[in-house]
Amino acid sequence: MDLDSQLTTTVQGSGDGTQLGICFIYFIFGFACAIGHHAFYASLNGKPANDQFLMLRYGTVLAFASKAGLSVAVIVAFQQRVWTTVRRRVMSIAALDSLFAATEDLIALLNWELFRTRGSPSSSPSLIDQLFEIPASLWNTTKPEGADPPEGWFDYYTAPSPSFQRTATIGAFLEQAVMRKNAQVETCGSGWNCTFEINFTAPAYKCTELASGVGSKPVNLTQESGGSIAAPFDTDILLPKGKYSYYAFTSGGEYSTTQMKDVGIGGKPISDPPYPKNFGALRTEPVVWIGYSNIADPSKPVPQNPSDPGWDTAFIPSLFACENYESHYVVTFNYTDAMQSTKVTNLTFLRPVVNTTYLPHIDADDGTADNVTANPESNYIFPQDVARYRRTAAYHSLGFMLRYFLNGTIEMEDRSLVNPVANTNAIQTKLIDPKSNYFPRPGLAGLVQNFYEEIIMSMLGNPQFVAVVWAAKPDQQSGGGKTFLPFDEDEELETAHGDDGDADEDDGERFLYPCTKSRTANMYHYNVRDLWIVYTIAILMSLVGVVFGAMAISAEEGGKVRDTLFSSIVAATRGPALDKVRWEKHDGSFLVGDDGNDGGSVHVAEDVKKLRAGYGLLARGEGFGSSVIGLSASSASSLRQSIKRGGYYYGFGLEGDVQQIRVRRGSTVF
Structure with missing residues (x-):
């Protein structure tokens, strides 16, 4: 085979379709990496953001692998479009420069001649490849027992315990519920916040408004026992008519800590049984009576003296009464950042702690030192009813501490607001x-x-209080010396064993209680929509480029595959067809780099770049004279024979010297 026929074979390609298969393989590879990128981010979604930099690198690798696969598929397709275009159209040398440089230089696509010609689809795959690089890099992204007492002896209530008085006082001063030391760590686990809901039975005060407004008269308080009791004072003692801004009476019917006159240490009677019937009985629970005045309009100046205008309308007196009820609580506890907060989400009043009505000014005269009388006496709670008596005594102690803080007055001395006198806790x-x-x-x-x-x-x-029990096991006290440490994520239950060493995991699991745990942490968040917007655009555009490349191979080129390797370009430009172009300066020197170094970038003159050239058949002698010639089938056959004999060769030539052909079904058009 002579040199010309070798050049022809080199330029035309083999036609075996290998590169077309590779083009689709790269596209499938890029698509698979995009699916892998999605699956990887979906596996991280909602999990703690551990090893962020490592995960980011993994995502980056998948993104660039997808980009590389789709880009290579587009580049292979683009190579075919380049040859399709130059075989169909005669273009300026500047346009040919842009066409062959488009896969490496985005600016090359700004040559308008690429889009003006009917061969403009050749620029689309390259444009797809250049645009894909931007989004792919941009969107890479994450809780005294002993012998029975002698007959006739019993325990009776005396007063709140010092421990509880201390706890209640601290809570009052803190203006919130007292939190157990290390409660969050013991309940939630180290580093965790948690929220849980508990329900229990405890006392609650049920308050009823009896009067409101200047000159209003309080109504009687009707109690569940059937009795009715009048307020011990009215609103006239409150501002503006009276001198008090706060007046609370909470001791009416209070249990006497001295039940007998002659007692020894701890309230033990000196005399022997039998004792008076009502000795130690809880006869009634004091009603809390509170009257107070509020400033009618805090935004306006408050009159400082009764003689000032607006004094009578500057204050709103109110009076209400509160009764101690046994109640059912539903409470939400929250531990966040070592702070405790509580919220009563539901409160149901069940029954009065002691269902009687206090009868003031009536002496008991029952042999005890407690001069309280209430009705009906049948509802008294006696020490012999041990369980009920102890529960009621505990409720009474809770109410006693509240009443201790509430009782008393705040008086505006001389009815002036400048010097309030407080006689209350x-x-x-x-x-x-x-x-x-x-x-x-x-x-x-x-x-x-x-x-x-x-x-x-x-x-x-x-938890040492007797009344405090396990939330999960209300029948067991929590202060028995047994401690169960909280679960950590994916860890087994740990238990702190007592001296007997009998505690085990099964024992601890019985005390677990539902809660919602949380902690402040960086979490991976996968925005599926954003990633797939980028990939969808890239994949669709890449697919369009591959389809154009396949069309160039199968439909336009008869299955011939070409490339833009250096040897292919050299083979297509050798020969006398381009010798007539003056590639050097007028003085005969070559156009080299501005620095005079032969290794610099060659600059072709602008007038040369305006010459129009194309790829096709060239005659070894004179040119065809026209770039489009119609031949009959027999003439085309003769031409092929001439090509084989060496009369014509494939290559680049100037307009008028090159004959461009297209293969159509049933005919050949030149």
């Missing part, structure tokens, strides 16, 4: 606002109920 609580001249806060009845709830919640801060 209420100023140590959140019920009184020191910033507002020690006036009670608005909505005092609700605040009293909430204050009582916080005292009760404070008990839960000390």
Whole structure:
């Protein structure tokens, strides 16, 4: 085979379709990497952001692998479009420069001649490849027992225990429920926040408004026992008519800590049994009576003297009464950042702690030192009813501490607001606002109920209290010396064994209680939509480029595959067809780099770049004279024979010297 026929074979390609198969393999590879990228991010979604840099690298590798696969598929397809275009159209040398450089230089696509010609689809695959690089890099992204007492002896209530008095006092000063030390770690686990809901039975104060407004008369309080009791005072003692901004009477019917006159240490009677019938009996639970005045309009200046205009309308007196009820609580506990918060989500009043009505000014005269009389006497709770008596005594102690803080007055001396005189422990609580001249806060009845709830919640801060039990096992006390450590994520239960060493995992699991655990942490978040917007655009555009390449091979080129290797370009440009172009300067020197170095970039003159050239058949002698010639089938056959004999060769030539052909079904058009 002579040199010309070798050049022809080199340029035309083999036609075996191998590169077309490789083109689709690269496209499938890029698509598979995109699916892998999605699956990898989906596996991280919602998990703690551990090893962020490593995961980012994995995602980057998948993204660039997808980009590489789709890009190579487009480049292979583009090579075929390049040859299709130059075989069909005669273009300026500048346009040919842009066409062959498009896969490496995005600026090359700005040559308008590429888009003006009917061969413009040749630029599309390259444009797809250049645009794909931007989004692929941009979107890579994550809880005294002993012998029975002698006959006729019994225990009876005396007063709240010092431990509880201390707990209630701390809660009042803190203005919130007392939290157990290390409660969050023991309940939630180290580093975790948690929320849980518990329900239990405890006392609660049920408050009823009896009067509101200047000159209003309080109605009687009707009790569940069937009795009715009048308020011990009315609103006339409150501002603006009276001199008190706060007046609380909480001791009516209070249990006497001295039940007998002659007693020894600890209240033990000196005399022998039998004792009076009502000795130690819980006869009634004192009603809390509170009257208070609020400033009608805090935004306006408050009159400082009764003689000032607007004094009579500057204050709103109110009066309410609260009764101690046994109630059912539903409470939500939250531990966040070592802080505890509680919220009573549901409160149901069940029954009065002692269902009687206090009868003031009536002496008991029953042989005891307790001069309280209430009706009906059949509802008294006696020490001999041990379980009921002890529960009621505990409720009474809780109420006693509330009443201790509430009882007393705040008086405006000489009816002037400049020097309030407090005779109550209420100023140590959140019920009184020191910033507002020690006036009670608005909505005092609700605040009293909430204050009582916080005292009760404070008990839960000390599991040693007898009344505190396990949430999961209400029949077992929590302060028995057995401690169960909280679960950590994916860890087995740990238990702290007592001296007997009998605790085990099964024992600990019985005390587990449902809770919602959380912690502040960086989490992986996979935005599926954003990633697939990028990949969908890239994959579709890449697919379009591959389809154009396949069309160039199968439909336009008869299955011939070409490339843009250096040897192919050299083979297509050798020969006398381009010798007529003056590639050197007018003085005969070559156009080399501006620095005079032969290794510099060659600059072709602008007038040369305007010459129009194309790829096709060239005659070894004179040119064809026209780039489009119609031949009959016999003439085409003769031409093929001439090509084989060496009369014509394939290559680049100037317009008028090159004959461009297209293969159509049933005919050949030149």
